[in-house]
Amino acid sequence: MSLKVVDNTKNHEPAHKRNPGYPLDLDWVERVRMNRSALERRAGSIGARRTVKKDYQLAWLLKAITMIDLTTLNADDTDGRVERLCAKARNPIRRDILDQLGMSEHRVLPGAVCVYHTFVGTAVRALDGTGIPVAAVSTAFPHGLAPVETKIAEIEASVKDGAKEIDIVIERGMVLRGDWQALYDQVKAFRKACGDAHIKTILGTGELATQTNIAKASLVCMLAGADFIKTSTGKEKVNANLVTSLTMIRMIRWFAEETGIEIGYKPAGGIATAGDALKYMALMKEELGNQWLQPHLFRFGASSLLTDIERQLEHGLTGHYATDYRQPMV
Numbered sequence: 001m002s003l004k005v006v007d008n009t010k011n012h013e014p015a016h017k018r019n020p021g022y023p024l025d026l027d028w029v030e031r032v033r034m035n036r037s038a039l040e041r042r043a044g045s046i047g048a049r050r051t052v053k054k055d056y057q058l059a060w061l062l063k064a065i066t067m068i069d070l071t072t073l074n075a076d077d078t079d080g081r082v083e084r085l086c087a088k089a090r091n092p093i094r095r096d097i098l099d100q101l102g103m104s105e106h107r108v109l110p111g112a113v114c115v116y117h118t119f120v121g122t123a124v125r126a127l128d129g130t131g132i133p134v135a136a137v138s139t140a141f142p143h144g145l146a147p148v149e150t151k152i153a154e155i156e157a158s159v160k161d162g163a164k165e166i167d168i169v170i171e172r173g174m175v176l177r178g179d180w181q182a183l184y185d186q187v188k189a190f191r192k193a194c195g196d197a198h199i200k201t202i203l204g205t206g207e208l209a210t211q212t213n214i215a216k217a218s219l220v221c222m223l224a225g226a227d228f229i230k231t232s233t234g235k236e237k238v239n240a241n242l243v244t245s246l247t248m249i250r251m252i253r254w255f256a257e258e259t260g261i262e263i264g265y266k267p268a269g270g271i272a273t274a275g276d277a278l279k280y281m282a283l284m285k286e287e288l289g290n291q292w293l294q295p296h297l298f299r300f301g302a303s304s305l306l307t308d309i310e311r312q313l314e315h316g317l318t319g320h321y322a323t324d325y326r327q328p329m330v
């Protein structure tokens with residue numbers, strides 16, 4: 001079995017044209033409409049029609065690992081927990097499993113480690129030499145409600161501490177009011193504060209009321225310079241799902257058709273099983289093509305997905321599951 005495609009030690013910084021940002025085109029925003037029942041029908045067909053079998057499934061699961069933002073975002077996080085998460089990021093798969101997959105020569109690494117600002121420095125030190133970027137959630141995560149100056153200062157502090165990716169949250173109220181100018185201005189200011197660090201814009205989709213709102217917010221964030229659009233903080237009542245994902249990735253496709261710029265997609269919150277991961281990957285492949293199944297264009301925001309993937313890899317190889325203690329997370 002050839003699983004070379006998943007070696008991501010060299011592709012954290014692929015040649016990829018970054019979104020330069022565009023003027024706010026309110027006519028375009030007004031033209032955006034989504035039909036929820038059509039989206040639901042299409043989402044229902046993902047995974048039902050297609051399953052990835054055997055060796056391919058193992059390859060896809062390894063590939064999924066390279067696209068995980070390995071996350072801890074708990075109020076009781078500590079330096080110790082972040083260090084353990086980073087140790088897991090250095091070796092996401094047990095050596096014996098990698099050996100059996102014939103992957104001993106390849107280092108399979110996650111897309112990033114994602115933490116609160118407080119732990120950026122700890123994570124940067126713990127990941128030193130790996131090339132794994134640290135992502136910081138920012139701008140008054142998870143609600144996004146703080147003075148804009150405070151939010152910009154937070155981004156600047158995380159960048160100064162070494163974060164290479166900043167996951168900002170938008171103010172949901174701006175979307176609910178249809179105040180696209182305010183949303184655009186704020187995201188544009190956040191992008192400027194990020195500098196070379198990549199910006200992921202979290203929409204909080206479970207709080208945006210309609211698929212059309214989600215689609216319009218996606219577009220405004222992309223026009224303002226987002227490198228990624230991300231569904232959720234993981235703290236809303238409704239987090240990532242396939243219907244919302246369809247809405248957002250169709251806006252990514254439309255944006256790419258109009259501008260030639262490829263924006264990344266990050267579903268987050270509640271994605272916990274290997275089966276979930278395969279469905280999202282099938283969706284990306286079918287809607288946007290294989291080139292989007294790379295860490296610079298697709299990430300899972302997930303705290304427990306890796307544990308299940310490791311279990312399923314072992315099951316795929318041996319026919320049985322490991323006991324929990326063999327795959328500790330943090």
Ligand SMILES: O=C[C@H](O)COP(=O)(O)O
Pocket residue numbers: 071073114232233234235268269270271301302303304305
């Ligand atoms: O951005 C990442 C999410 O907060 C992770 O959510 P999760 O703990 O449900 O996987």
